[in-house]
Amino acid sequence: ADGARIPALVIGTGYGGCVAALRLAEAGVDVQMVEMGMAWDTPGADGKIFANTTSPDNRSFWLRTRTKQPLSNFLGFPIDKNIPKYTGILDAEDFAGITVYQGRGVGGGSLVNGGMAVTPKRENFGAILPTVDANEMYGTYYPRANAGLGVATIDPDWFESAECYQYARVGRKHAQRSNFPFVFVPDVYDWDYMKQEQAGTVPKSALAGEILYGNNHGKKSLQKTYLPRARATGRVAISPLHKVTSVAPASGGGYTVRIEQLSTTGAVTATKEITADRVFFAAGSVGTSKLLTKLKATGALPALNGEIGKGWGDNGNVMCGRANHLWDPTGALQASIPTGGIDNWAAGGAFAEVAPLPTGIETFASFYLSITKNPHRAQFTYNPTSGGVDLNWQTAWKQPGIDAAKTIFDKINAKEGTIYRTDLFGTYKIWGDHLTYHPLGGAVLGKATDNYGRLHGYSGLYVIDGSLIPGNTSVNPFVTITALAERNIDRIVATDL
Numbered sequence: 001a002d003g004a005r006i007p008a009l010v011i012g013t014g015y016g017g018c019v020a021a022l023r024l025a026e027a028g029v030d031v032q033m034v035e036m037g038m039a040w041d042t043p044g045a046d047g048k049i050f051a052n053t054t055s056p057d058n059r060s061f062w063l064r065t066r067t068k069q070p071l072s073n074f075l076g077f078p079i080d081k082n083i084p085k086y087t088g089i090l091d092a093e094d095f096a097g098i099t100v101y102q103g104r105g106v107g108g109g110s111l112v113n114g115g116m117a118v119t120p121k122r123e124n125f126g127a128i129l130p131t132v133d134a135n136e137m138y139g140t141y142y143p144r145a146n147a148g149l150g151v152a153t154i155d156p157d158w159f160e161s162a163e164c165y166q167y168a169r170v171g172r173k174h175a176q177r178s179n180f181p182f183v184f185v186p187d188v189y190d191w192d193y194m195k196q197e198q199a200g201t202v203p204k205s206a207l208a209g210e211i212l213y214g215n216n217h218g219k220k221s222l223q224k225t226y227l228p229r230a231r232a233t234g235r236v237a238i239s240p241l242h243k244v245t246s247v248a249p250a251s252g253g254g255y256t257v258r259i260e261q262l263s264t265t266g267a268v269t270a271t272k273e274i275t276a277d278r279v280f281f282a283a284g285s286v287g288t289s290k291l292l293t294k295l296k297a298t299g300a301l302p303a304l305n306g307e308i309g310k311g312w313g314d315n316g317n318v319m320c321g322r323a324n325h326l327w328d329p330t331g332a333l334q335a336s337i338p339t340g341g342i343d344n345w346a347a348g349g350a351f352a353e354v355a356p357l358p359t360g361i362e363t364f365a366s367f368y369l370s371i372t373k374n375p376h377r378a379q380f381t382y383n384p385t386s387g388g389v390d391l392n393w394q395t396a397w398k399q400p401g402i403d404a405a406k407t408i409f410d411k412i413n414a415k416e417g418t419i420y421r422t423d424l425f426g427t428y429k430i431w432g433d434h435l436t437y438h439p440l441g442g443a444v445l446g447k448a449t450d451n452y453g454r455l456h457g458y459s460g461l462y463v464i465d466g467s468l469i470p471g472n473t474s475v476n477p478f479v480t481i482t483a484l485a486e487r488n489i490d491r492i493v494a495t496d497l
């Protein structure tokens with residue numbers, strides 16, 4: 001409520017925010033979580049909470065009047081359409097050189113993502129978080145995160161026969177024929193539920209093409225894992241459709257936090273001020289970086305250091321499709337949850353997930369999301385003219401990522417006698433180089449913060465989300481974000497409370 005004084009405020013309800021809230025509450029601290037997106041706990045007119053990928057509606061996008069689907073075209077035709085402006089679930093946030101996709105709502109990115117829950121290979125960890133003790137991470141915090149998130153791997157026997165993974169088996173065959181290792185990718189999707197979807201005994205989610213705009217069944221988002229545990233402590237309150245706009249030192253100690261309440265068309269319906277002893281920035285890499293960059297530049301938090309806004313990367317995301325021969329169909333029924341990847345990280349700097357194209361028809365296409373070793377890092381800066389925060393990433397900076405992905409797909413195409421698809425991202429365009437799903441960095445651990453996420457310059461301010469990670473994790477990021485949050489909050493609870 002307006003004017004309240006609280007011990008701990010958490011900005012955002014994604015992975016970092018949920019870990020912080022649960023562990024603080026378990027330690028006896030009352031926690032207020034503030035989330036700009038909706039609660040996503042009430043069915044719409046069609047009886048479902050979330051919209052389908054094949055028929056996006058107002059629920060699908062954050063305050064847009066037209067969809068901005070990651071695959072903008074099919075068979076050369078644009079597939080985007082007009083929708084009513086609404087506080088929908090997926091934000092396609094445009095910066096000058098890149099569109100950054102993010103989840104909006106209670107559960108953050110866990111609502112929209114593919115659930116691929118990958119722990120990086122230990123040999124790569126030193127390059128991901130150089131100041132963090134790998135023994136602690138692999139001995140304690142990665143296992144804790146995997147257990148808390150409900151991570152599991154597909155039953156390999158079922159994989160061999162499931163109709164919905166024909167596309168993944170084709171992906172494996174092509175990888176192996178070119179001598180690339182194919183690895184199963186763990187996920188938080190309930191694999192037993194998916195078996196029942198394939199058997200036709202339960203309502204379909206992954207097998208109905210649900211992904212990007214939420215999954216009505218099967219996926220263990222944070223709504224089913226960390227959040228119920230946090231609520232069960234009785235110490236965690238969550239305010240959806242509330243957006244933090246300012247944090248500044250309060251005269252009597254602690255921090256004054258300004259919050260806007262939003263309507264479902266994005267209008268500000270109320271402005272509130274509360275005082276918090278501790279504030280945890282968990283608004284995601286982009287959300288936290290934008291807030292901190294603006295607060296430093298406008299004088300609300302002038303003592304933040306010069307590392308704020310720096311070290312941002314795209315996790316090397318690039319997408320592409322390949323056209324298969326007519327004797328290599330990938331299946332009309334495709335599970336929306338990817339289950340395997342091609343690992344060429346050590347030799348070529350690319351880890352490529354075999355992704356679905358859940359169109360409901362046979363496409364003879366193989367589709368891939370690659371995570372690559374792209375060295376480019378961008379910076380957020382405050383723009384006094386617009387009052388917003390810019391990011392100086394350039395589209396041309398995707399080239400090292402494309403080159404890395406080509407170490408896999410040029411070879412596969414040569415071996416199979418196949419070509420790239422040119423109709424998925426425009427006309428005659430091979431590479432999806434305009435976006436990322438994996439924003440990382442902007443308030444890097446050990447630079448903008450100490451080695452546990454305490455912001456330099458202010459005691460009681462913490463960063464606990466993907467902005468701590470300097471731009472790349474070599475695999476999908478949320479397990480690392482969760483594990484790092486578990487590590488940092490352990491220390492903070494033990495020494496700061």
Ligand code: FAD
Nearest residue numbers: 012014015016036108109113116244284287466476477478
């Ligand atoms: P987030 O999960 O982004 O949470 C931040 C929250 O803060 C959001 O809910 C946001 O609405 C809220 N917020 C922001 N600003 C404010 C503010 N000012 N006030 C109040 N609230 C605010 N990763 C994987 O590991 N595996 C995958 O399979 C995968 N697939 C993906 C697919 C898609 C389409 C997308 C978009 C992402 C995917 N990711 C995947 C990435 C993963 O979801 C993110 O890395 C992860 O969610 C980031 O966690 P976080 O805690 O840093 O922040």
